[in-house]
Amino acid sequence: MALQNRHLLGLEGVSKEEIKLILDTATTFREVLERPIKKVPTLQGKTIVNLFFESSTRTRISFELAERRLSADVVNFSADMSSLKKGETLKDTARNIEAMKIDMVVMRHASPGAALFLSRVIDSVIINAGDGGHEHPTQALLDLYSIQEKHKRIDGLKICIVGDISHSRVALSNIYGLKTMGAEVAVCGPATLIPSEIEKHGIGIFNKIDDAIAWADVLNVLRIQLERQDRSYFPSLREYRKYFAVTKERIERAEKQITIMHPGPINRDVELSADVADGKHSIILQQVLNGVAVRMAVLYLLGTRS
Amino acid sequence: MTRKIIDEIGFGRTLTRLAHEILERNKGAGNIAIIGIRTRGEYLAKRIADIIFSIEKKEIKIGLLDITLYRDDLKEIQYQPLLKGTEIDFDLNKKDIILIDDVLFTGRTVRAALDELTDLGRPASIQLAVLIDRGHRELPIRADFVGKNLPTSLDEEVKVLMKEIDPEDSVVLKSLKEGGN
Numbered sequence: 001m002a003l004q005n006r007h008l009l010g011l012e013g014v015s016k017e018e019i020k021l022i023l024d025t026a027t028t029f030r031e032v033l034e035r036p037i038k039k040v041p042t043l044q045g046k047t048i049v050n051l052f053f054e055s056s057t058r059t060r061i062s063f064e065l066a067e068r069r070l071s072a073d074v075v076n077f078s079a080d081m082s083s084l085k086k087g088e089t090l091k092d093t094a095r096n097i098e099a100m101k102i103d104m105v106v107m108r109h110a111s112p113g114a115a116l117f118l119s120r121v122i123d124s125v126i127i128n129a130g131d132g133g134h135e136h137p138t139q140a141l142l143d144l145y146s147i148q149e150k151h152k153r154i155d156g157l158k159i160c161i162v163g164d165i166s167h168s169r170v171a172l173s174n175i176y177g178l179k180t181m182g183a184e185v186a187v188c189g190p191a192t193l194i195p196s197e198i199e200k201h202g203i204g205i206f207n208k209i210d211d212a213i214a215w216a217d218v219l220n221v222l223r224i225q226l227e228r229q230d231r232s233y234f235p236s237l238r239e240y241r242k243y244f245a246v247t248k249e250r251i252e253r254a255e256k257q258i259t260i261m262h263p264g265p266i267n268r269d270v271e272l273s274a275d276v277a278d279g280k281h282s283i284i285l286q287q288v289l290n291g292v293a294v295r296m297a298v299l300y301l302l303g304t305r306s
Numbered sequence: 307m308t309r310k311i312i313d314e315i316g317f318g319r320t321l322t323r324l325a326h327e328i329l330e331r332n333k334g335a336g337n338i339a340i341i342g343i344r345t346r347g348e349y350l351a352k353r354i355a356d357i358i359f360s361i362e363k364k365e366i367k368i369g370l371l372d373i374t375l376y377r378d379d380l381k382e383i384q385y386q387p388l389l390k391g392t393e394i395d396f397d398l399n400k401k402d403i404i405l406i407d408d409v410l411f412t413g414r415t416v417r418a419a420l421d422e423l424t425d426l427g428r429p430a431s432i433q434l435a436v437l438i439d440r441g442h443r444e445l446p447i448r449a450d451f452v453g454k455n456l457p458t459s460l461d462e463e464v465k466v467l468m469k470e471i472d473p474e475d476s477v478v479l480k481s482l483k484e485g486g487n
Binding site: 001021035039 | 372375376380381382383384385386388389390391392393421422425426427
């Protein structure tokens with residue numbers, strides 16, 4: 001069994017069998033990460049470019065570690081040092097990099113569809129590390145892996161994604177992946193941050209966080225993107241906190257087992273209170289570790305595909 | 307054409323002899339651990355550990371090695387092998403490791419296994435035990451313990467069958483040449 005597509009552009013259309021293959025493969029890499037020498041020679045001789053047109057520390061480091069632990073050669077390229085500032089187009093930038101004989105490109109870009117576009121103009125294998133508000137497939141895969149690790153299943157679990165759904169590629173990729181794996185999915189957040197017609201994906205909507213907590217087995221709490229607050233999607237952070245923050249009091253009031261996830265970086269005491277982020281329900285740091293294993297799995301499956 | 311080389315009774319005797327040889331060479335089971343190369347090496351490792359237990363009354367640690375990530379032909383093979391994972395939950399350092407595989411052929415699997423073991427720790431020694439040595443080595447590798455030396459031609463295939471996943475315990479030689487006899 002191998003992945004159908006030679007790129008990973010998103011989780012839309014990726015089958016249950018393929019997601020299962022990626023998660024099973026990631027289990028092998030989790031074991032590699034526990035070894036004294038956390039490195040295998042599998043992608044020796046492959047060159048991978050991390051093309052980050054949007055700032056990202058966590059995702060880039062996670063990809064870079066995954067690449068190095070598979071023994072690939074890694075080149076990093078970020079927007080602030082790029083010739084984009086000199087007016088070069090994405091197509092030209094990518095073609096120029098490809099002319100230097102590379103095998104795979106991991107790309108983060110502010111425009112939805114940028115990864116798909118890139119896959120059409122160059123021959124290398126493309127992995128989407130986030131394209132605008134569209135998809136961020138490896139984040140959703142590591143979320144799926146972490147849920148499965150904690151709950152031993154995904155099928156039939158109730159997962160609620162909380163926060164800014166409109167601008168979130170994490171939310172969309174999670175919805176595709178979770179639905180494919182048979183989970184029940186809902187979203188919760190201010191009406192201004194929930195896209196219209198989201199229910200077309202076959203998911204529920206909660207307007208009150210307490211209802212979401214009462215329903216869910218897992219809460220995936222997204223970051224409130226403070227940098228977007230100039231558009232005033234909600235009156236104030238204080239008000240957001242009052243109505244949507246996931247706090248210890250709210251979880252205790254529900255009197256149930258619930259798993260708390262967050263893709264990071266956390267705004268402590270805005271969307272998630274510090275005591276919950278560090279508390280017994282949280283698997284946030286497991287997500288970070290699993291991220292490296294899941295990215296190794298994707299790189300391995302795409303990099304050795306014949 | 308298919309020819310049975312070792313039947314069920316012979317299979318059991320061969321494993322018993324291998325177990326005795328391993329114990330003799332290592333002066334008992336004191337410092338040894340067995341690591342089987344997946345898939346059939348896994349079952350061979352368990353069988354030999356059981357035989358050693360019946361002789362010495364000593365439990366031996368068993369580990370499983372998946373060498374896929376260390377293969378040198380990942381780019382060439384047609385299908386993508388499924389990763390089953392390496393499972394070694396003990397410390398390799400200073401142990402005498404008995405590495406077990408079903409068939410020794412080109413030696414490339416053993417090369418990969420040695421590289422992987424080196425990344426996992428520093429054993430006192432690594433000894434290789436195989437059920438069948440069919441020749442045609444492409445690397446300077448030899449086995450310390452051999453169940454049976456079986457001269458073969460390159461258009462033959464050696465299949466080791468084990469009850470854990472196959473209908474019976476046996477070793478068969480298959481000719482891949484059309485119409486050969």
